[in-house]
Amino acid sequence: IEVIRDYEFSLPPLETQQRIAEILSSLDDKIDLLHRQNKTLESLSLTLFRHTFIENPKRNEWEEKPLSEIADFLNGLACQKLPPQNEINRLPVLKIKELREGITESSDWATSEVDSKYIVQNGDVIFSWSASLMVKIWNGQKCILNQHLFKITSAIYPKWFYYFWCLFHLENFISIALAQATTMGHIKRTDLDNAICSIPPKDFLDSMDKQISPIFDKIYNNSKQIQNLESLRDIMLPKLLSGEVEV
Incomplete structure (x- = not known):
């Protein structure tokens, strides 16, 4: 503890720290806005899907x-x-933890x-079919699909x-997986065979696609922007603190 107390940190002037905080906060605010926008867009499209394909008497x-x-x-x-055989030809592995939390160190x-x-x-x-069952649209970096x-x-x-x-x-x-007397519940491909979906006529599906696909395109573009902003933030922080990049 005494060593930590005696350690001296090199910090930029307070005014510079405040300006760095403003820059990083603006990036975080934009990232948060895009996340919230995506959540709203997915909720709207899901509501439209349920109304059209689940609650529609014509189904x-x-x-x-x-x-x-x-x-x-x-x-x-x-x-x-x-x-990986080297530091170049390698990619992070997408497991259940990464699907939930993203790629980390x-x-x-x-x-x-x-x-x-x-x-x-x-x-x-991506669909996690074992242990923690979930379905997500991946919004992270390129990676390799794990079992x-x-x-x-x-x-x-x-x-x-x-x-x-x-x-x-x-x-x-999830109910099927929980009912199994195992430590790691999962579903089988036969469960996919038993999950029935209503398929409308092609012209009807095409009409709905014109409404919903643009929403998904917007979600995808927002996710790409989030990636770019997070990368920019992570690159800028050490450079700003070290003075390599001026505020």
């Missing part, structure tokens, strides 16, 4: 398909078996020399469609 006349048919569910890799890394289908990009839909996670894609249906159907069935998936 009884529509075709029905299982979740496993409207999208492809790609399971991740055992990334602990794929350590404690995240694992793996070689980037894997099939491109296992690379996760900002905007991809116990699905990357969900579709060559036929728009992203918002299969994303919201996954969310709709998530509560039931």
Whole structure:
């Protein structure tokens, strides 16, 4: 403790500190605004989805398909078996913890020399099917899909469609996982086969896509801006404190 008390820190003048704080606070405010905007946009689009596809009486006349048919569910890799060979050809590993908290200094890394289908990009839909079940649109940096996670894609249906159907069935998936007498509850692909989705006529779906896809595009663009602002903030802070960059 005495060593810490005697340690002298090099700090910029108070006025400079205040100006640095103003700059960083403005970045944090913008990041927070974009996060809140995305939350509002997703809530609005989810409400529109539920009203149109869940509560609509016409859905009884529509075709029905299982979740496993409207999208492809790609399971991740055992990334602990794929350590990076160097400091260049590597990427962080997306596990359940990262899906919840984002990539951190404690995240694992793996070689980037894997099939491109296992690379996760900002905007991809990720489904944790084991332990902590959740469905999220990834809004972080490029990374590698770990086992116990699905990357969900579709060559036929728009992203918002299969994303919201996954969310709709998530509560039931969680109940299935909790009912298992294991320490790590999970769902099986047969559970995806049993999760039924209402499929409207193509012209109806196309009409809804024109309303909802622009909202998802806005969410994606906001997420990219958040990434850029967070990167800028993290780069600027040490440079401002050291005086390398003048305020």
